[in-house]
């Protein structure tokens with residue numbers, strides 16, 4: 001696939017088929033993730049591939065609880081606004097069907113990276129984005145999710161994470177039910193300044 005077709009259509013895909021994902025595709029996706037940049041090339045990432053049905057069920061229950069607690073109170077408001085209704089409905093679908101997603105990938109980082117403050121995430125999210133782009137190139141949908149953090153301790157215990165690891169993202173992966181498309185974004189001309197803050201230009 002053309003790189004720009006991949007990069008401009010890698011959006012949150014939350015309605016996924018339960019069909020199993022072959023190991024070969026997972027290796028390609030995960031190896032691409034490990035080609036990402038990290039501070040000093042420390043490669044502080046680890047990826048836990050979760051396909052076990054019971055583990056997915058337990059994580060899905062924690063995720064749904066986190067979803068309800070975080071977004072439940074805003075349900076009516078978000079559904080009433082057309083610009084948030086689509087994201088709400090899609091995220092609500094994922095929260096209610098996470099156990100059916102064939103693969104969940106938990107991305108972790110070594111905690112000592114937190115010495116760097118907010119920059120710690122900068123050594124993990126390039127790998128996460130590489131993972132999502134590679135998945136897209138092979139026709140798989142993904143979403144970067146973080147709601148599991150409300151049940152972080154339970155997730156860590158279930159998967160046997162050592163003390164020195166922090167969870168950074170949980171990525172559901174599977175063949176999408178819908179079509180890949182460009183995501184809704186502000187026009188680039190509006191968010192790019194030339195030479196000085198606020199100096200926009202027509203394209």
Ligand SMILES: Cc1cc2nc3c(=O)[nH]c(=O)nc-3n(C[C@H](O)[C@H](O)[C@H](O)COP(=O)(O)O)c2cc1C
Nearest residue numbers: 010011012013087091094143144145146147183184
């Ligand atoms: C740091 C971060 C955390 C996110 N957490 C969640 C999450 O917990 N659940 C979820 O469904 N989507 C999550 N998302 C996905 C965003 O909602 C999504 O990227 C955004 O709505 C844009 O979607 P689009 O690319 O389809 O337009 C997260 C994205 C980021 C970058």
